[in-house]
Amino acid sequence: MLRLLSATPSPYARKVRIALAEKGIPFELATEVPWDSTTQTPRHNPLEKLPVLIFEDGTSVYESRFILEVIEARWPESPLVPADPWQRLDARKVEVIADGICDALVLLFWERRRAPEHQSAEWIARQRRKVDGGLRELARIAADRDWVVGERFGLADIATGTVLRYLDVRFPEHPWRSLHPNLVALSARLEARPSFAATVPVPQVIADKVV
Ligand SMILES: N[C@@H](CCC(=O)N[C@@H](CS)C(=O)NCC(=O)O)C(=O)O
Structure with a gap:
């Protein structure tokens, strides 16, 4: 298996x-x-x-x-990527943005675990700009749409939905919900799907010293 x-x-x-x-x-x-x-x-x-x-x-x-x-x-059955070549590129672009936001969030997560005197305010601000800029772009792309790209659920929804819920888990103080009401509605619709409900993210305890 x-x-x-x-x-x-x-x-x-x-x-x-x-x-x-x-x-x-x-x-x-x-x-x-x-x-x-x-x-x-x-x-x-x-x-x-x-x-x-x-x-x-x-x-x-x-x-x-x-x-x-x-x-x-x-497994091409039940495709998650749009058949239309332009929509396919749009969906992949959304995935690039969502992954980029996650990458910046992971860097922020680790920076915050450093001793306060070793944290770089400039580095934190730089990553935070990427997160906020990426979210603004996702909100713009998803504005007034049922699904982020095309007329049905797919890759762009998976990428967007996972980054939004990750924010809730690791950065509950981030104000994305008040800044982007359309993403709040999208996230609620997505989290109601069985595939999302079965995979709700949960924080993990890191036992070893990270090198
Ligand atoms: N770009 C990679 C990122 C994967 C990633 O950063 N995974 C984390 C867990 S969320 C990890 O395994 N980190 C261990 C490490 O970076 O050494 C992907 O999309 O798969």
């Missing part, structure tokens, strides 16, 4: 879990803390990051965007 190395708060892993659920692909979920010494992740990904999708023959695929491409190519 397919196996997915995943972490409970990870927005990247959640994208993959949602895509597999939406397509009805069975898989075994292996929950890890990628920072801890007990993690299996480096055995399957030299870059030491999850999510990692492991096939029955041991082949592993990593990098969430690439994993989603592989899933779409192997």
Whole structure:
């Protein structure tokens, strides 16, 4: 059976879990803390990051965007990527923005764990600008639409929905809900789907010292 190395708060892993659920692909979920010494992740990904999708023959695929491409190519039924080439590019652009917001949030998360005297206010402000600029762009693209791209649920919704819920888990103080009411409505619609409800992110305790 397919196996997915995943972490409970990870927005990247959640994208993959949602895509597999939406397509009805069975898989075994292996929950890890990628920072801890007990993690299996480096055995399957030299870059030491999850999510990692492991096939029955041991082949592993990593990098969430690439994993989603592989899933779409192997299981084209119930497509998550629009058939129209322009819409497909729009959906991929949304994924780039959403992943970029997550990348900046992860950097902020780690910066905040440093001793206060070692934190860089400039670095924090720079990452925060990316988060806020990315969210503004997502809100603009999704304005007045049922789905972020095209006329049906797909990749752009998965990417947007996962970043919004990740904010709630790791950055509950972020004011995205008051700034972008259309994203609030979109997030509520998405979180009502079984694939989202079954994968609500949960913070993890990192036991080991992160090097
Ligand atoms: N761009 C990667 C990001 C994956 C990522 O940063 N995963 C985190 C967990 S949320 C991780 O495994 N971090 C461990 C590390 O960076 O060494 C993707 O989309 O898969």
